[in-house]
Amino acid sequence: MRVNVTVNGVAHRVDHVWALESLLDFLRERVGLRGTKNACEQGECGSCSVYVDGVLVCSCLVAAGQVEGCSVVTVEGLDPSPVQQAFVNAGAVQCGFCTPGMVVAAHCLLADDPDPDDLTVREQLSGNLCRCTGYQKILDAVHLAAERAGASGR
Amino acid sequence: MVDINFGRARPGGLLDLSRVEGLDSWELIDGGRTVRIGAGASFTRIIDELGSLCPALAQAARTVGSPQIRNRGTVAGNLATASPAGDAHPVLLACWAQVEVESAHAARLIDIDDFFVGPKRSALAPDELIRAVRIPAAAGPQQFAKIGPRNAMVIATASFALNLDVAGQRVGTGIGSAGPTPLRAQAAEQMLEEALADRWDAPEAELARPLGPAAREHSEQERANCPERPVSAANKSGNDSGADIPSRLSEGAARQFGALVAEAASPIDDVRGSAAYRRHALSVLARRTLNWALADLSEAERPVSGANKSGNPGGAAA
Numbered sequence: 453m454r455v456n457v458t459v460n461g462v463a464h465r466v467d468h469v470w471a472l473e474s475l476l477d478f479l480r481e482r483v484g485l486r487g488t489k490n491a492c493e494q495g496e497c498g499s500c501s502v503y504v505d506g507v508l509v510c511s512c513l514v515a516a517g518q519v520e521g522c523s524v525v526t527v528e529g530l531d532p533s534p535v536q537q538a539f540v541n542a543g544a545v546q547c548g549f550c551t552p553g554m555v556v557a558a559h560c561l562l563a564d565d566p567d568p569d570d571l572t573v574r575e576q577l578s579g580n581l582c583r584c585t586g587y588q589k590i591l592d593a594v595h596l597a598a599e600r601a602g603a604s605g606r
Numbered sequence: 607m608v609d610i611n612f613g614r615a616r617p618g619g620l621l622d623l624s625r626v627e628g629l630d631s632w633e634l635i636d637g638g639r640t641v642r643i644g645a646g647a648s649f650t651r652i653i654d655e656l657g658s659l660c661p662a663l664a665q666a667a668r669t670v671g672s673p674q675i676r677n678r679g680t681v682a683g684n685l686a687t688a689s690p691a692g693d694a695h696p697v698l699l700a701c702w703a704q705v706e707v708e709s710a711h712a713a714r715l716i717d718i719d720d721f722f723v724g725p726k727r728s729a730l731a732p733d734e735l736i737r738a739v740r741i742p743a744a745a746g747p748q749q750f751a752k753i754g755p756r757n758a759m760v761i762a763t764a765s766f767a768l769n770l771d772v773a774g775q776r777v778g779t780g781i782g783s784a785g786p787t788p789l790r791a792q793a794a795e796q797m798l799e800e801a802l803a804d805r806w807d808a809p810e811a812e813l814a815r816p817l818g819p820a821a822r823e824h825s826e827q828e829r830a831n832c833p834e835r836p837v838s839a840a841n842k843s844g845n846d847s848g849a850d851i852p853s854r855l856s857e858g859a860a861r862q863f864g865a866l867v868a869e870a871a872s873p874i875d876d877v878r879g880s881a882a883y884r885r886h887a888l889s890v891l892a893r894r895t896l897n898w899a900l901a902d903l904s905e906a907e908r909p910v911s912g913a914n915k916s917g918n919p920g921g922a923a924a
Contacts, residue, residue, distance in 0.1 A: 471619045472610045493611040495675055496759060510674045513607045518622050557673070578758030579672020 457519045459483050460529030469516050475509075476500045478516035479526060487527040487552045498580030499553035501560075502526045508560040510579070527552035535559050538597035539590075546584035554580050558594045567598050623735070632656065634743070641743055642706070645682035645736045652681070660741050662697045662748035662767050669693055669752045672759055682736040685721065688728040688787075695722070695788035696767035696780030697750055698739065706738040713737070722787035746772030747902035749895035752782070753887045754878075763879040766867065766891040770899050775799070775806040779892075784871035784884045791870035794863050794892065801859050805903070860896055864889035 453469045459479065466482050476493075479485050479502070489499035493512045500511040503525040530536065535558050538544070545551050554577065561568060561576040568576070573594045582590060609615035623629060629646035632655070641659050643652070649667035653676070657664040663681070670676050670693050684692035685705060697703075698718045705716045707730060721729050730736070750767045754760030765782035777798040781789040873884035 472617070474607060474611060494608040495671065498672065498674060501674055507677050508674050509678055512611060513675075513678060515607065515620050515622065517620065518624065560673075575758065576673055579674045 453517055455516055455520055457521070458523045459485065460525055471515075471517065473516040475502070475504070475511040475514040475516050475519055475524070478519075479511060479524070482516075485526050485528050489549055489552055491549065495579075496581065497550070497553070498557060498577075499550050501553040501556040501580065503556065503560070508557060527556050530555065530559055533559060534600055535562065535593070535597045538593045538600065542589050542593035542596050544586060544589040544593035546582070546586045550580060550582045550584075554582070554590055558590075558597065561594065562598055562601065566601060568594070570595075629737075634659075635740070639743055641741050643681060643739045643741065645680060645738055647680060649676040649679050649681075659743045660697075660701070660748075661744055662700060662750045662769060663694060663741065665748075665750040666693045666697045666752070666765075666767065669750075669762075669765075675759075681739050685728065685736055685739065686730065688722055688726050688730075690722075690725060690785055690787055691761045691765075691783040692788065693752065693762065693765065693782065696765050696782040697748075697769075698741070699780030699788055699790050700748070700767040700769040700778035701741050701744075702778055703742075704740040705736060706740060707731075707734045708737045709733045709735070715740070719790065725786045742771075744769070745774060746770040747899040747906070749898045749902075751891045751895050753891065761878065764871075764873070764884045764887040764891065766888055766895055768892070768895040768899055770802070770903065772806060772903070775803075777802070779867065779870075781867065781871050781888060783878070784873040784888055786872070789870055789872070791867040791892075794866035794870060797859075797866055798863055798896070801855055801863075855896075855900060860893045861889075863896055864893040867892035 453471055455464075455466050455469045455478070457464055457466075464483055466478070469478065469482065474493075476488060476490055479488050480490065488502055488511055490512070491497045491499045495510045495513045498510060501508060502511045503509070504511075504514060504519055505522050533555070535555050539551060539555060539558075544554075557577055557580050558573075561573065564576075565572055570591065573591055577590070577594070610617075624646050626646070629644045630648070630651070632641055632643040632647055632651075634640070635642045641656065643656075643660075649670045650673070652660070652667040653664050667676065667681075670679055681694045681698075684694040685698075703718045705718065705721050707714055707716060709731065710733065716729050723729055746769070748767070748769045750765070752760075752762045752765035754763050762783040764784050767778075767780040767782075769778035771778060777795040779791040779795050781791060868885040868889040871885055871888050873879075873881040875881050879887075
């Protein structure tokens with residue numbers, strides 16, 4: 453199967469894609485973008501979160517063929533984002549494995565709600581697990597990113 | 607996809623129907639009395655757009671997985687899997703929904719009561735696909751509640767939906783995760799219909815929820831209210847005794863309703879909970895949703911109505 457897809461603004465035409473291949477494997481193995489992490493492969497952990505046509509999804513639950521003609525944005529495509537800088541400054545990165553998914557989900561959250569309250573952040577990041585349990589710093593990072601965006605006059 | 611990722615399923619190919627025109631949207635049919643939800647409409651869309659027309663379904667949708675899952679998951683997907691734990695199922699039962707299915711040679715409507723035939727087994731024939739779900743627009747208070755170890759990402763240990771159809775003077779119920787299939791608590795419905803008999807005759811205009819396209823305008827505001835919902839529900843669930851609820855139902859009647867719901871379940875012991883816990887949880891969920899619904903009803907009876915403000919988080923953990 454051939455898949456035509458735009459990833460982070462770059463058009464890709466990939467041949468010999470397996471019919472049952474996940475978007476996650478496609479991004480990591482065919483496009484070579486390893487920022488999107490593979491952990492649970494069942495939509496529980498959110499570490500494979502990406503945007504497909506602007507919608508936040510778990511790439512492990514999307515078949516590669518389903519993104520034909522779509523625009524995919526991965527964590528690499530967000531770089532450099534104020535969210536990433538806030539994660540660094542707030543100490544929201546421990547082992548780092550959940551970070552790409554957290555950053556993409558936080559980016560999506562802040563795009564919808566530039567000044568979220570704590571409950572909203574918790575709810576919107578509820579599909580992203582951190583095995584280091586560094587949630588408090590992650591919440592701090594999201595609020596810091598929101599604060600900075602507000603201060604910069606958005 | 608999970609079964610494929612884990613090597614449990616190796617289908618010869620996959621068919622992506624998500625681009626079929628119109629499948630991802632919803633419309634009003636029957637002169638605005640029924641909401642027809644396309645098989646591809648995501649739970650996120652239901653939360654954003656159907657809070658007024660299908661309040662219990664929107665509540666249940668809010669308890670599904672995570673934002674990522676709700677962006678992809680659908681009611682039709684819930685139905686096709688036919689798990690007893692599907693979050694939409696209790697609501698579909700409580701609202702007397704119909705499933706619109708189609709094959710290459712015929713289309714038919716399946717009443718929700720005939721749809722679930724066993725654990726993960728439905729009345730869907732091998733060559734049939736779900737095209738849409740038809741749900742009567744709410745004509746009175748509806749509530750959904752779910753119990754699990756966490757507020758997010760949980761498969762329900764037990765769940766319950768209640769629909770007070772003021773216009774039709776009927777009560778609808780649905781039980782999830784406490785039997786081989788989602789179940790209806792028939793005796794409980796009957797008991798509540800009798801207990802509410804004098805209540806149904808209150809001024810109809812105030813009781814019935816907004817119907818028709820005008821109701822769509824409420825959705826934006828409802829979305830704005832969403833983050834606050836768990837807070838308001840926390841206040842409400844504090845009233846579990848029912849003492850402060852302005853209702854004409856005695857606490858005894860609420861307890862009887864809870865007991866009848868628990869009796870209607872046929873739960874098993876499994877990793878998520880024991881049968882006894884599930885029965886007990888259901889009796890609590892039934893009373894709780896009843897109190898919420900009666901509070902909605904009382905609110906609607908007041909001149910300045912705010913019937914939609916009383917959401918519950920659905921995922922309230924025990």
